[in-house]
Amino acid sequence: xxxxxxxxxxxxxxxxxxIFAILTLGLNLQWGITGLFNIGIAGFFAVxxxxxxxxxxxxxxxxxxxxxxxxxxxxxxxxxxxGMIAWLVGIPTLRLKGDYLAIATIGIAETIRLIFTNxxxxxxxxxxxxxxxxxxxxxxxxxxxxxxxxLITAAFAGLAFLFIERALHSPWGRxxxxxxxxxxxxxxxxxxxxxxxxxxxxxxxxxxxxAGGLYAHFIGFISPEVFKPMQFTFLIWVMLIVGGAGNxxxxxxxxxxxxxxxxxxxxxxxxxxxxxxYQTKAGALRIITISIALELILLLRPEGLLGETKxxxx
Amino acid sequence: xxxxxxxxxxxxxxxxxxxxxxYGILRFANFAHGDLMTLGAYAALTLAGMNLPFGxxxxxxxxxxxxxxxxxxxxxxxxLRKRGxxxxxxxxxxxxxxxxxxxxxxxxxxxxxxxxxIQIAYMMPFGIRIxxxxxxxxxxxxxxxxxxxxxxxxxxxxxxxxxxxxxxELAQIAGIDTDRVVMWTWGIGCALAxxxxxxxGMExxxxxxxxxxxxxPLFAAVILGGIGRPYGAMAGGIIIGLSQEISTAFIxxxxxxxxxxxxxxxxxxxRPSGIFGGEGRWS
Numbered sequence: 001x002x003x004x005x006x007x008x009x010x011x012x013x014x015x016x017x018x019i020f021a022i023l024t025l026g027l028n029l030q031w032g033i034t035g036l037f038n039i040g041i042a043g044f045f046a047v048x049x050x051x052x053x054x055x056x057x058x059x060x061x062x063x064x065x066x067x068x069x070x071x072x073x074x075x076x077x078x079x080x081x082x083g084m085i086a087w088l089v090g091i092p093t094l095r096l097k098g099d100y101l102a103i104a105t106i107g108i109a110e111t112i113r114l115i116f117t118n119x120x121x122x123x124x125x126x127x128x129x130x131x132x133x134x135x136x137x138x139x140x141x142x143x144x145x146x147x148x149x150x151l152i153t154a155a156f157a158g159l160a161f162l163f164i165e166r167a168l169h170s171p172w173g174r175x176x177x178x179x180x181x182x183x184x185x186x187x188x189x190x191x192x193x194x195x196x197x198x199x200x201x202x203x204x205x206x207x208x209x210x211a212g213g214l215y216a217h218f219i220g221f222i223s224p225e226v227f228k229p230m231q232f233t234f235l236i237w238v239m240l241i242v243g244g245a246g247n248x249x250x251x252x253x254x255x256x257x258x259x260x261x262x263x264x265x266x267x268x269x270x271x272x273x274x275x276x277x278y279q280t281k282a283g284a285l286r287i288i289t290i291s292i293a294l295e296l297i298l299l300l301r302p303e304g305l306l307g308e309t310k311x312x313x314x
Numbered sequence: 315x316x317x318x319x320x321x322x323x324x325x326x327x328x329x330x331x332x333x334x335x336x337y338g339i340l341r342f343a344n345f346a347h348g349d350l351m352t353l354g355a356y357a358a359l360t361l362a363g364m365n366l367p368f369g370x371x372x373x374x375x376x377x378x379x380x381x382x383x384x385x386x387x388x389x390x391x392x393x394l395r396k397r398g399x400x401x402x403x404x405x406x407x408x409x410x411x412x413x414x415x416x417x418x419x420x421x422x423x424x425x426x427x428x429x430x431x432i433q434i435a436y437m438m439p440f441g442i443r444i445x446x447x448x449x450x451x452x453x454x455x456x457x458x459x460x461x462x463x464x465x466x467x468x469x470x471x472x473x474x475x476x477x478x479x480x481x482x483e484l485a486q487i488a489g490i491d492t493d494r495v496v497m498w499t500w501g502i503g504c505a506l507a508x509x510x511x512x513x514x515g516m517e518x519x520x521x522x523x524x525x526x527x528x529x530x531p532l533f534a535a536v537i538l539g540g541i542g543r544p545y546g547a548m549a550g551g552i553i554i555g556l557s558q559e560i561s562t563a564f565i566x567x568x569x570x571x572x573x574x575x576x577x578x579x580x581x582x583x584x585r586p587s588g589i590f591g592g593e594g595r596w597s
Contacts, residue, residue: 035400037400037403039407091583092579092582092583092586093582095586096582096586098399098400099342099343099399099400099403100537100582100586102343102400102403103343103530103533103537103578104575104578104579104582106530107530107572107575107578107579108575110530110571110572110575111571111572111575114568114569114571114572117568118566118568118569231411234407234408234411237404237407241404277422277423280418280423281418281419281422281423284415284416284418284419284423285415285419287411287412287415288411288412288415288416288419290411291408291409291411291412291415292408292412294404294405294408295390295405295408295409295412298394298401298404298405298408299390299393299394302397302401
């Protein structure tokens with residue numbers, strides 16, 4: 001059975017966009033709504049991916065595992081562990097100024113990468129974990145499996161969207177936004193700022209961990225190379241800032257648009273069939289382009305494509 | 315091990331002193347600092363290729379990086395300064411990636427060396443072995459730190475910088491031209507970054523990723539010493555350098571960056587204003 005390659009590619013693209021949209025929504029909760037500066041996204045994503053992979057794979061001499069649990073258990077575990085790590089990072093940093101959280105999150109992401117690279121008993125080191133099962137992968141033909149997976153991803157993305165959208169308009173969300181605008185005021189009205197920030201940081205990290213799990217089961221293979229911390233994290237940030245921080249629709253739009261641009265240029269470079277040296281340089285050029293795009297948006301259109309819909313008092 | 319710690323430490327000291335100056339005076343964490351180090355190191359590589367004497371290479375590379383820093387500030391940071399430190403931080407991450415990938419495009423992704431010669435280590439008392447390059451690293455770092463010290467204590471600009479770091483508004487009221495202070499801060503901070511980058515290149519090798527990889531230890535040293543405190547950063551740099559090297563006796567050397575992270579977290583838990591930080595003005 002031959003099905004149009006383009007259509008197949010589109011489905012893969014949409015699944016990846018969905019995963020990135022979930023990540024961007026998680027960041028929107030942390031940064032767009034509450035103003036928490038997390039630049040360790042790659043770390044939480046990696047923890048999610050590895051956790052889910054280890055929970056669900058069959059016994060292997062190369063890495064920890066052999067639990068063979070179902071997909072959904074893996075995803076839940078991914079979110080739980082990622083959230084726990086966020087909690088640990090939050091304890092020393094959330095009482096301090098925002099930059100400390102920034103530096104600490106980058107530290108944890110780097111440490112996580114070092115652990116997955118060096119602890120072979122856990123994660124098979126740089127060779128990574130292969131054969132991560134996906135739901136109904138054995139039963140469905142490849143094309144339909146991808147389509148099925150798109151539905152799963154869309155469901156999770158929709159869930160994250162609705163959850164954050166609801167949270168935004170709840171009293172909880174209002175406190176978070178007050179914390180972003182004026183922490184002192186939030187404290188003065190009797191809100192325990194530290195606990196609200198912690199809930200937000202952990203919830204965002206759970207969402208990111210789930211995205212990591214979804215990624216691992218879709219691709220079926222993970223290695224520390226996938227999680228080049230800064231490049232990956234930076235991409236998510238660009239997605240949110242381009243789309244419009246504080247706006248959930250903007251987060252999703254930014255994720256799809258930037259991911260389209262990112263894979264599109266990769267496609268282009270592959271098509272040019274350059275020598276390895278030039279390929280690395282062309283890759284660098286892509287990052288430069290994205291960085292310039294970010295700087296321009298910061299300078300010229302700081303609210304992003306879709307800004308936050310500001311209500312004075314709701 | 316102690317010697318290695320001091321070598322690494324003196325590189326971190328130079329980087330961290332520059333970083334803490336910009337952090338204290340401009341009030342934002344410049345994540346492009348490590349990549350400015352990389353830029354300085356690669357600029358020196360090109361200059362060294364022109365067969366210029368070592369001292370000249372060093373000074374020109376420092377001046378070049380200082381100019382690059384001032385340019386970065388004028389184009390990217392200054393328009394954003396009123397929008398708060400976190401927006402500047404985001405912008406600096408973009409700048410960091412920009413610089414790193416420019417270096418990659420200009421000089422290529424492969425590892426480079428200033429010199430391929432293999433150096434014979436001197437035998438020092440107590441069975442310490444040290445290479446001539448490593449003596450030079452410690453010497454240059456110490457000399458630059460003394461220069462920074464004299465600059466901060468004796469010159470008008472140095473005093474103005476310290477005053478601005480303490481309280482920018484008060485400094486402005488006292489008639490200090492804060493714009494010039496900002497320019498000098500970038501100049502000195504980036505010149506020190508270039509020096510640190512060159513020394514790092516001498517000790518290990520040049521890679522486009524080199525400056526970014528050392529950023530975490532730099533921040534750890536800055537926070538350990540108290541943000542905006544050059545003398546704190548110097549002490550912090552040595553402590554971080556030593557703890558990274560000493561840790562190799564207990565855990566895998568691959569975890570060196572994680573050690574500085576652990577020290578950082580410890581400081582944040584116990585004394586977030588840094589060991590010399592006083593009452594924690596910055597928290």
